[in-house]
Amino acid sequence: MPQAASYGRNAVCARGLSKIYNGTPVVDGIALTIPTGLCFGLLGPNGAGKTTTLRMLLGATDPSGGTLEVLGHPVPAQAREMRARVGVVPQQDNLDPDFSVIENLRVYASYFGLSGPALERRIEEVLHFAELDYKARAGINTLSGGMKRRLTLARALINDPELLILDEPTTGLDPQARQMLWQRLRTLMAQGKTLILTTHYMEEAERLCQRIAVMDHGRILAEDSPAGLIERHIEPQVVEVYGSDVQTWFNSHARTHVERAEHIGETVFCYAHDTRALLDDLATRPQLRYIHRPANLEDVFLKLTGRDLRD
Amino acid sequence: MNHSLPILSLRWIPVWRRNFLVWRKLLGPSMVGNFIEPLLYLLALGFGLGVFVGEMQGMPYSVFLASGLVCASAMNTATFESLFSAYTRMAHQQTWGGMLAAPLMVDDIVLGEMLWSGTKSLISVAPILAVAAAMGLVHDANTLWVLPLILLAGASFAALALCVTAFARSYDFFVYYFTLVITPMFLLSGTFFPLDAMPKAVQWGAQVLPLTHAVELVRPLMTGAPLKAPLLHLAVLTLYGAAGLYLACILLRRRLKA
Missing domain, CATH: 3.40.50.300 (P-loop containing nucleotide triphosphate hydrolases)
Structure with missing residues (x-):
């Protein structure tokens, strides 16, 4: 094969x-x-x-x-x-509410045909990994959201x-x-x-x-890679500008200093390789405030998928 | 749609076992109900109503009623389990979703659920038989043959109910099935009274109902009356079970793999 x-x-x-x-x-x-x-x-x-x-x-x-x-x-x-x-951690919690933590693991393991002393050792391992040892006998409804997720992860690891x-x-x-x-x-x-x-x-x-x-x-x-996406798809520097009169400034000046600028809600997002001209311009406008930061994955994501709401 | 025949294997066992383990946790209240309910029915209807009815088909009404109660209980228990409880596992608790992320298939789940519901029928019927025996309402040890029969009948009713569950979007949907199928069958299968006095069309129609055939087998075994055409009745029950299983597999594959 x-x-x-x-x-x-x-x-x-x-x-x-x-x-x-x-x-x-x-x-x-x-x-x-x-x-x-x-x-x-x-x-x-x-x-x-x-x-x-x-x-x-x-x-x-x-x-x-x-x-x-x-x-x-x-x-x-x-x-x-x-x-x-394969192990699966689904979006929606589907732990068995009628079983305790350890019973959930045992029953789920039975779907894989696992049982016996080897399984009990494995259960100990995954409970320890998920830091749920002390909750082994607890009911599912007594667990916090984070514990439930960790148990779901432990369950996904039951078959190694x-x-x-x-x-x-x-x-x-x-x-x-x-x-x-x-x-x-x-x-x-x-x-x-x-x-x-x-x-x-x-x-x-x-x-x-x-x-x-x-x-x-x-x-x-x-x-x-995350760095590769940022490098390939977006300018490396972002300046977020907001404050009164940002609309006028956006219409008249923003795009003269940077490659790309977007006006969304109260904020203007400026994307550029070189932000010196922009920052000099902003220094002369005390009514505008700004944040200067490196581009991140969210910028790439919004550029690629747009800013329209998806419901 | 995937119409291939169900792939049957022993992988139904973990599905069955999971339901059994949950049931075992809630054993106390459910077993009390399993004993008290038939006792009340047999006392109230068997003796209360029985006084006015007198004999039915040559036997005391309470004896006639006991076998009807056994069959009706098997049908109701399996149907309820495969509608409401199975739907909870499918839609609300996503139990089946978890099984399908493991190396189990839809067909394994359908078979496991069907046999579990059949087992629940058995669990509900055994106390009725015990109570009936204690009250002197059964003929002899041949009554024990009722147990495997009820497993078959319960599994068949479960398979039909799973087909309905495959279409359900909420619990309310099951009202249709109960009102249009289960209740008429409950009343018109010779469970509580013989159909001799009914119009011929109803009598013929009743021959199509699986519950009729369960009664035709269970009543002679419990009362000592002669069994008539047992193979025919067994075949009808088996056919309903097999067709229901096949259809439930097709419908649930379509739903769960959409």
Whole structure:
């Protein structure tokens, strides 16, 4: 079987992958190559096709077209075999409310056909990893949001997966809980696991992911490292200007000093390689205030996907 | 739509077991109900109403009623489990979603749920048989054959109910199935009274209902009356179960894999 060979380098290999609902392409012929051992981020506004893409990767929904291989298994043909080697942290919590923490892990492990002393050892390991040892006998409804997420992560690790798929893993968590989860995910990366995650938080993607694909309208608009995306898609410096009369200033002066300027709400965003002229100009206008900062992933994201609200 | 035949394997066991473990946690209140309810029915209807009814098909009404109660309870229990409880697991708790992220398939879940609902029928019927036996309402040990039969009947009713669940968008949807299918079947399958006095069309119509065939098997086994055409009745129940399983797999694959 050529499986091992092809899988050696890429955890996921998709070509022309598409999903069509009622004649509308939700995922529109994307190509995706995700090397093993990497943390790969899938970014995009609501409805961009991220979750549908993840569902296809897992064999949870059949593609309308294209070819897909995950861990060397053709999907959906061998989805079941593939899933035995994958862990999933879904967007919506689906812990069993009738079971305690440890029972949740045992029952979920039974779906993988795992039981016995080896499983009990594994349960101890994942509980320890998620820092939930002391909650082993607790009921699910007594856990905080952060604990539930950590338990969901522990559950996803029960089969010692090679690939971990996380759909918005930190949505709704407080900063402490999020930091804690990031730390756990970094540990998993250090262990050589492949991570694929979707997120709405740019700083999360920037900190965790080595590679990022920005999706919108079912297509991949750009794919690179976080630094590469910023370098390739946007001017390196941003000046945000606000204050009374910013509208007049925007109309008359803003674009004479920088490559690109946008007026959104109360703020003018100026993008430039060289901001000296702009800053000199602003120094003469005490009624305007400004923030000068390096461009970040959010700037790239908004440039690529636009600023329209998606509900 | 994927019309391929269900892939049956032992992977239904973890699905069944998960439901069993949850049930075991709530064992106390559910078992009390399982014993008290049939006792009340048999006492109130069997003896209360029985006084006025006298004999029915050559047996005391309470004896006639006990076998009807067994079949109706099997149908209600399995149907309720495969509608409301299965829907909760599918839609609200996303339990099935978790199973589908593991190496289980939709067909495994359908088979596991169907056999679990059949097991629940068994759990509800066993106390009725015990109570009926204690009250002297069963004929002999042949009554024990009722247990495997109820597992089959319960699983068949469950398979039909899972087809309905596959279309549900809320719990309210199940009212249609109860009002239009389960209640008429409950009343017109010879469970509480023989259909001899009903119009011929109703009598013929009742022959299509799976509950009728369950009653035709269970009543003779409990009362000692001769079994008539047992293979036919078994075949009808099995056919409903097999067709229901196939259809439920097709419908739930479509829903869950959309």
